[in-house]
Amino acid sequence: MKYFDYAATTPPHPDVIRTMAEIMETHFGNPSSIHGYGERADQLLRRARSGCAAAIGVKPEEIVFTSGATESNNLAIKGAALRYQSRGRHIITTATEHASVYESFMQLQQWGWEVTLVPVNSDGEVNAEQVVDAIRPDTVLVSLMHVNNETGAIHPIAEIGNQLKKKAPRVLFHVDGVQGFGKMKATPAAWGADLYSLSAHKIRGPKGAGLLYVRSGVELTPLLSGGSQEQGLRAGTENVALLVGMAKAMRMAAEDQVDFARRTTVLRDRLMETIRVIPEFELNSSPEGAPHIVHFSYPGMKAEVALHTLEQLGVTISTQSACSSRSAEPSRALLAMGRDAACAGGGLRISLGDEHTEEDVALLEQALHQMVAQLRPLERR
Numbered sequence: 001m002k003y004f005d006y007a008a009t010t011p012p013h014p015d016v017i018r019t020m021a022e023i024m025e026t027h028f029g030n031p032s033s034i035h036g037y038g039e040r041a042d043q044l045l046r047r048a049r050s051g052c053a054a055a056i057g058v059k060p061e062e063i064v065f066t067s068g069a070t071e072s073n074n075l076a077i078k079g080a081a082l083r084y085q086s087r088g089r090h091i092i093t094t095a096t097e098h099a100s101v102y103e104s105f106m107q108l109q110q111w112g113w114e115v116t117l118v119p120v121n122s123d124g125e126v127n128a129e130q131v132v133d134a135i136r137p138d139t140v141l142v143s144l145m146h147v148n149n150e151t152g153a154i155h156p157i158a159e160i161g162n163q164l165k166k167k168a169p170r171v172l173f174h175v176d177g178v179q180g181f182g183k184m185k186a187t188p189a190a191w192g193a194d195l196y197s198l199s200a201h202k203i204r205g206p207k208g209a210g211l212l213y214v215r216s217g218v219e220l221t222p223l224l225s226g227g228s229q230e231q232g233l234r235a236g237t238e239n240v241a242l243l244v245g246m247a248k249a250m251r252m253a254a255e256d257q258v259d260f261a262r263r264t265t266v267l268r269d270r271l272m273e274t275i276r277v278i279p280e281f282e283l284n285s286s287p288e289g290a291p292h293i294v295h296f297s298y299p300g301m302k303a304e305v306a307l308h309t310l311e312q313l314g315v316t317i318s319t320q321s322a323c324s325s326r327s328a329e330p331s332r333a334l335l336a337m338g339r340d341a342a343c344a345g346g347g348l349r350i351s352l353g354d355e356h357t358e359e360d361v362a363l364l365e366q367a368l369h370q371m372v373a374q375l376r377p378l379e380r381r
């Protein structure tokens with residue numbers, strides 16, 4: 001079986017697993033304890049914090065460790081909205097964001113905040129001018145993803161961040177960087193981002209570890225009550241082993257980023273060409289998008305049927321994103337890109353990783369052709 005669902009999660013790297021296992025066995029102390037066990041754990045945590053900070057070019061004290069990007073996004077959005085509500089209660093995002101961003105906005109809307117969803121174009125990209133034009137005197141936060149998890153569409157984050165800093169410096173800018181880090185250059189401070197979320201398991205690190213970059217001077221209302229860990233922003237004993245694993249995975253991904261993008265772009269372009277010539281398929285990803293994601297629709301077919309047929313043929317891909325693939329609803333992101341319900345409901349995603357080769361892609365292409373040949377008689381017309 002060949003796995004092509006790296007945007008859902010990646011296999012942890014063997015070096016990361018080894019490092020984490022060693023820490024769990026020998027350095028199990030609580031980093032808040034003042035005895036030797038605690039101090040050793042605290043040293044490891046401090047080293048992990050410096051490593052993560054270095055990988056994105058920020059200061060160690062600007063890193064808040066979390067349980068993953070869902071938590072980072074919740075903390076960034078709700079924490080900023082609650083902290084700065086005296087300035088206003090208007091917040092801006094798009095309809096194509098990950099559920100952890102979109103649903104945080106919907107929850108704030110229920111609590112009385114006003115939400116503006118800036119439209120995206122047919123490739124899923126937001127326009128920088130339209131984002132800036134949506135700013136009002138009571139706007140406190142703009143939250144956008146770097147790379148879309150379903151289609152690989154890239155928002156012009158640097159342009160938006162720089163325009164916001166010039167035209168609306170009081171408005172906080174949060175970037176969900178999960179699908180961009182390791183695939184493209186990630187420099188949140190240079191983009192003008194105030195808040196930036198990452199998750200370890202998308203880059204061959206462990207599940208259950210993530211971070212939020214919080215620019216010096218930005219304040220957040222913590223969402224968890226408890227101890228004063230993570231500069232008082234995230235109560236709870238840190239999972240040192242996982243966080244050291246994340247730091248290692250981030251270092252490896254950052255070092256490999258240019259090469260990763262070069263290798264996967266070749267494979268992605270080849271796959272896009274294959275998908276373009278299969279008459280049943282509609283390509284939803286643009287060649288301008290991220291190097292590791294190819295999204296397409298098979299409008300005449302139920303996406304689960306296509307997925308399971310491919311699985312029988314020896315390849316694993318995804319319907320929509322992992323978080324929404326059990327939902328019967330058409331993709332919110334594809335609908336926002338102007339696709340009809342048949343296209344948005346029949347979405348399939350291929351996502352590539354660092355280990356994929358030309359041979360793997362040839363196997364996948366063969367499976368795609370075979371799948372269509374098998375399913376063509378069942379197509380709904």
Ligand code: PLP
Nearest residue numbers: 068069070098149176178179199
């Ligand atoms: N944001 C994006 C763009 C994602 O793709 C994901 C994971 O699917 C998340 C946030 C949530 O990350 P986590 O699984 O670490 O909670």
